[in-house]
Amino acid sequence: MERVIVVEVLDRRGRVRERVRLERLPAFVGRAYMNDVVLEDRFVSPRHCAIREKESGEMVLEDLDSLNGVRVLTDSSPGSLTLRSGDRFRVGETILRLVDAAHPVAPAELLPADEGGVLHALRDSRLALAVVVASLLIFALDEYLALYYETGFMPVASPALLGLGALGLWSGIWAFVNRLLTHRFDYLRHLSCACLAAVVYVFVESFSEYAEFIFSSERLGSATGFIGGAATTYVLFSAHLAVIPASTRRHRRVWALGGTSLLLGLASLLSYSGPEDLVAEIPVRVPIKALGSSLILPETTSEFLVAARFLREQADEDAEDEP
């Protein structure tokens, strides 16, 4: 048959349970097996009804002396048995739908399957905007708590705004890539992800300074800072890539790792200020924090000095090396 006619069997919620493409017209519907559309419904007669094509090309439903009858479920003309593409009709307790080739089909949607809860929630632009504003306030608070040599709005606001600007630029790049791959920018989601990551960075840095302050270990401080920073960067890259989305989960992991390594490499390069003048400078940074001094476990002066004895060996070793 040239013409494409499909009968869809729907379940109670209106979802398609079965699709039958009609091979010929008239097509017969019923419980018996010789029908074109066989239904499993005890209220359907063995040979219940037929779908015919009129001379005008219209499709009509013909009741074949069924026990419970047929009914076309359209609002336009109740009682009529004409079937237009998309019309539903009831046979027994089963709802069927007739569609033809011209029936419009919705475009395919993007897979939301890999998004975590946070990314999914950030689709709500109000929530995303709230996240951005909250981040700005946190940056400003961080600036305020560290400002002791001047007061006022500008010294607090400008670094926070500059930070936000940088994040905006970073997110812009991601949104641009997003647009290239999916015809959507999704800018606000990228920006809110970046802001969340920046807030986490602020906490990680604070945390590592507190660790160094309380435990007097420069290594501990550097380690927590580095690990926290690296983990946050990795998660941020993964989030950006999930928003886009970038093919499979494995691909995303690889890209996220690559991006994190690149960023860490760049950061190390930038923080390297050249061979330090360690002969004149004291190469140590001892942070003092506002909280947690009661957690410090001090030793006696003697114990501290004994622990420092390795410095002598180091200095003697340095003296052996050529300057």
Added chain:
Amino acid sequence: MPLQVPPTEEVFRSFSDRVVKIEVQETGSAAKASIGSGFFVSPAGHLVTNYHVVAEVVQHPDRYRAGLSLGDEEDTNPVEILNVDVAHDLAIVKSDISPERYFSLQEVEAPQGVRLYSLGHPLDLGLNIVEGTYNGFLKHALDQRIHFTGSLNPGMSGGPSITSEGRVIGVNVATAGEQVSFLVPVKWAALLLQETLSPGFQPAPLVEAVRRQILDYQQRFVSELLVVSPPRVKLGGFDLPTRPAPYFNCWADANREDGLGYESVDHQCATDDYIFISDDLVSGKLWFYHRLLETEELNRFQFAELYSNDFQTTYHGMGGSESEVTPFRCHTGAVREQGITFKTVFCLRRYRRLEGLYDMVFKGAVVGRPHAGLETALLASGVSFENAEALVRWYMKGFSWSE
């Protein structure tokens, strides 16, 4: 004792032939590195000068050489450095010249106020003579120096200060400005010469002699200090150590600008003098400072940021190039003494060519008070490691709460 004092010119004429200019030149370019003075003390051609005048030759014999020139002559005669006494900044050098006249070194008692004449070569201008009076002894670290009221110029270092009869009372060593200068008492020059002239004397490798002498010096100096319980100064609710010996100078500074949200008060003490090792390096210097920070305007986080940033800087003022000292290495920790908790840092670097000698920086910051902080630092240059440890222990005993 004759009542009339001969004019300075006569003193000059009588004794100027015994005083020479000592020059240190670069071996490559014959450019002058430094100029000082010296004087003959034996018929064989031995001379006394300051160690610091010839220090570069001792430290870098391949790059520098020393020579003397007589009167106004341009030519220099080479001198060999035989013996040094770094603690007193003296050196015995020898030339091939056998002088007709020379000073004999004897320990001489000089009465207070006697007229002294200092001879030397200031600023390469030719031999000069400066008059002044003998003003007794001042305690300088371990030994004493003579206070001389005359204005010496740097080039006169190493020259003699004599009475009108030509008795050497001291060797010119330092000037502190207008009409205040210092002399090393002749006794030390006499002892050094005696040792050099003694029959069994072998000139030791000079760098090793310098090392040994500094080690001995700092051992005596530090052990003398460690038995002293330093007096205290009150600062911000604390009792803190201050001037432990007369050769320390102390001064205080308060900062109470209106614009700042905090106040700071500094108190520091430093030894006046030191041993000169080379142009870049001194030893035997000890200093410490306390800084009190208080705020009524800043909240505890802002104050912690201020305190933290202030604590990172150390005004240690220790020179030394990469070739002379190793880089600083540090250890951090937390210490509790007399009920006060400090965050502490201990840093060390070594003199490359002088084994056993180190520069030390110790710093502490009192923690636990949200709106006040006390920073303290103890710095010592050219000490042994054991003495560095002992000094820190000694220093920390000096802290306590006032109340």
